[in-house]
Amino acid sequence: MAETIKNIYSKMSEARGKLQEVEFKKSAYNSFSKYYYFDLSDILPPIMKICDEFKLTPIFNMTKEVATLRITNAENTKEEILCTMPVGISPLKGCNDMQSIGGAQTFAQKYLYSSAFGISETDATDKQDNEEGALEPISNVQVKVIESLLKETGSDRMAFLAYARVKDVKEIVNRDLPSIMNMLDKKKEEVEAKKHGGKESGK
Template sequence: MFTEKTHKEDMPVHLLKKIMQARKMFKDKGIKKSGYNQFQKFSYYELKDIIPEAIEICLELNIATQFTYEYNRYVLRVYDLDNLEEIEFSMPGKELPNEGNVNNQLQNIGKVQTYTRRYLYMQFLDITENDVVDASKPKKSYKYPIS
């Protein structure tokens, strides 16, 4: 339940206000999606579309971000450097198997981190994408039997 006490003592209200400002600033920039999935025929934001703009916005609002992997989850922490508040966005994670050579293992870790960072920054900046699953056509039509 949201109470005045909770609002004043437990909620990072200054940071939440800055996050809302950051979301509006990102939206107002009109960033175009540079990624394209040729198999499913849709465009998407790549990390390179998000990070440079996020850095500029964070510097302007005096907030900072930190991406980590801890306790089987990926975390993007956002810090308000003026008011010493923080909030986190997270996703579940898991250990990757140690299969193949070291280069392949590192590349797999890098792929997971890249995708996870992209999704966490999308949460932070409230970036929306078209819902590919709902927008896709069914592969096979199904006829319901008449009762």
């Protein structure tokens, strides 16, 4: 009897569970706010090892406005999960344009991989209030991405605004953006999982 191929949602659930057993070490240090945090190199090797084990293929891409992480089931390439986040490239002190782009790309990768595979970084989140711009409103690009996800997931707008503790999407601040995007990405994944299950039951 041929072995049944697990769908991408089952694989991702098992991959996340297995990654909870991994002891990640924070190698980067913020000397201003005095805390350690994950560098991309701290989380990517264990994630790629797990992806290889569960036959998952992650592909990262970034434009001037949006960063995406597309995770495909290597055993059934029609199945995929897409995680997104709005990006903004700010000039870094003492760096040229290419270095600033590289810094934004590294941060986007770390955020998307952490979000997709359930890797939390509580210590860094607790310190965000000390970061410059944490309480500034999100950009117009970020507003458009959130509006698009709300429509795509069929979310109740009033319930979402209550969750975000704002009266309008434009009032969301940078500090709260990661948790909000994580919530919307998970809801999008749930919607896609239901669609996938419906197609299978209709065969």
